[in-house]
Amino acid sequence: MSSISYRSRRPHGRRLRTIAEAVAWTVAFVCLAYAAIGYIDRAAGSRQAMRNFEEVRASEARPRPDAVDQSLWSPQRIKA
Secondary structure, three states: OHHHHHHHHHHHHHHHHHHHHHHHHHHHHHHHHHHHHHHHHHHHHHHHHHHHHHHHHHHHOOOOOOOOOOOOOOHHHHHO
């Protein structure tokens, strides 16, 4: 009689393991996708930051006028 009860529990245990495996695979896939999206976002952000840096650096490399506009300065400030 114990062998009958053992057989009746066996398919249920297999089904539970199958569900647990499916859940584990789903969680693993979601974690992998999350990590991949984070990596892609960091790479894109780094590229954008480098572009911004190059733009700022290029704008600072422009020649500046030699003469400073002192038309609004007071005479005391010009002497200093």
